[in-house]
Amino acid sequence: MLSFTKIKVLSIYLILILTIFFASLNLKNNNLIDKKVNLGLDLQGGSYILLEIDTKPLVNQKLQSKIIPIKKLLSKNEINFKDFTISLDKIAFAINKNDQKKFKNLFFKKQENTINNFISEYNKFELDLEFIENKAFIQFSSFGLVSLNNTALKQSIEIIRRRIDDVGTKEPTILQRGDRRIVVELPGIDNPERIKELLGKTAQLTFRLVTKEDGFGSEKLILSENDEELMVSKRVVISGDNLADAQPQYDSQSNQPLVRFNLDRIGAQKFGRVTTDNVGRRLAIVLDNSVISAPNIREAITAGTGTISGGFSFQEATDLALLLRSGALPAPINIVEERTVGPDLGKDSIDAGIFSLMVGFILIIIFMFVKYRIFGLVSNISLIANLFMLIGILTILEATLTLPGIAGIILTVGMAVDSNVLIYERIREELKTEKSIIHAFDIGYNKAKITVIDANVTTLIAAAILFIFGSGPVKGFAVTLGIGIITTLFSAYFIARHLTSVIVLNDKKGKYFKL
């Protein structure tokens, strides 16, 4: 166990130097190799936001859109039906028993089926049909729901990305988690509140006429400027989909902030037609069920451009323009988890973490030297090498260092000593019975090997499970703990063992072997 071939020694120290080189990359900016340990949000400050999409309204909306096509399909094929109703997630109607089979065949037609889409990915239909007595029930199949969720989630991620990019935060991370959640990580932002407001808004924009009729085709909405109640038609003139651009501006006359928008070709045509026909009426501009403004139509607007003024501040106008540009979310989104750390706390945490790391490290080094003298020194050298290698590997992997991660490093330092202690204690025992010093060291290393591996595998298991189940900072801990075990084994069995062998082989008089 004490003999090393030259090539072995060379590769051991080459690996060590390589990892030290990578560790040193963290000290200054290097353009050649751009690798660094990333700081977690808890250390550099920033926000972690977990969003959950609420697809219930979307399911209902999609079902609503099926009503007319289904009715058309029924009439076209001369199938009688009555009592047509729709609840939150179900369409129901009465149908004669002898017509049921016919309807079923039409409903599950694979080609050119515009009502019930066939999802080829799952080889299943989007909607389920069920007959109970003379009633038919239509609802989304589980596959339809998954597909609906997925599409909505993908769209939402795209829109959220646009919104965040527009605000101009550095290096945001936007990821899908599971089938209804989105993780947003925003390092180093100083005002998460603004972003949260931007993320949470559905931003469904519609232009609708204000009416006097109270009835099925209209609804009561509140004008947010002055809490005025308005009767607004449910018929949408144009929606946010027709916007080509939106920018904040100051009104040239009143100097009030407003949002100027440009419509696409279809939107401009529609807008022109409606404004021509309705001069003198009020047009409500509705955002997420509240009216931001309801100006009078003074003249036909055919140029496809207009302004929205709602007594906003310039910041509000900027944000509204941003929301309109990025488009509406397909479904409402809620923040279900948020963790924000201010930059000054992050800085304090790094300082405290690194300081306690240094202190713990020095205490252990002193302890080992006092206890094992020259072999303590060997163990200390391997401990320092261990630390460099750990940081070097974290750099190579561009891993994220978190506050618990720093704790993991300190813990690694504390436990790394264990391998050397196990070995030295073993050698000490062997020296009692064994006459040859070299032989005692040899046996000691050999016998301790099994124990060292057993002991480290158990910690590695804990680290792996933490990595799989942990989130954010805890994952950072698992990473440093896991890598720490590997570097510990390397430094104990290669570096420390080599240094020990150099000492033992050169110590003919047995000056140092008193452990």
Next chain:
Amino acid sequence: MNNKINFSRFFTIANIFSLLAVIISILFLFFKGLNYGVDFKGGTLLEIRVENKNIKIQDLRTSLNILELGDVNVKQFGEEGDFLIKFEKNANKNKKFITDLKNNISKKINSAVNFRRVETVGPKVSSELLKQGVTAIILALSAMLFYIWIRFEWQFSLGAIVALLHDVIITLGIFSILSFEVNLSIVAAVLTIVGYSMNDTVVIFDRIRENLLKYSKLKTNEITDVSVNETLSRTVITSLTTLLALFSIFILGGEILKGFSFAMILGVIIGTYSSIYVASPVLNFFKVTQKTLLKDENI
């Protein structure tokens, strides 16, 4: 042999003590429960720093009580003027909630307030996190059990798992008794404790296995005694160096790591104790001998 300490003499007393501690812990866990942080209970946690250092914790409490935030908990956190506030309500519904709260507090106590940390967890996410935490711990225990079973005999595996359960239950019991907050980092700590305690147990078991093969005439309790003694200096030294590291985090590592390092310190002490006084007696109980090992070939 430096077979100085007769550990097995204290096995009975230690076992009674351990059993009592486990029972008390379970009773506390059952009746008092754990003080879950926002990670597992849902709600909002704020770490704030007020500019005016004369603000007392009572001032803050009264100003918060008016705001109808549900169950509010305020405590001093680290330096003067730093406070940790926890309340049931979570900010998810109202998007301006945090901004409003900041202005409100600042107005009420008449001092600028800096929100250094905000954590809001909704009820659904918190229950998921709790479930995940419990699953992780159970999975870790099973994985360890499996590893030991592969590497040793079932008696060893049982001894190790009894020791691990002992450690986890007592650590959580102490958390319950002290009403110490349990959050995600405590789960990490418990898992690390499981790893550490296992590590300690394995070292002793390795030696027991070796000695069982070496001394065929000794009784099981003599073997465990010899083995524990032989590995004692290693056990003590490793615990010491680990504790040196942990205490430096506990004292100097800042407030956020306090709970984590406290749990780890408890765990290392209990884990070291249990490898000697819980894991080894199980082997005695099953009268593990050389024959047990030689029955199948996996040595």
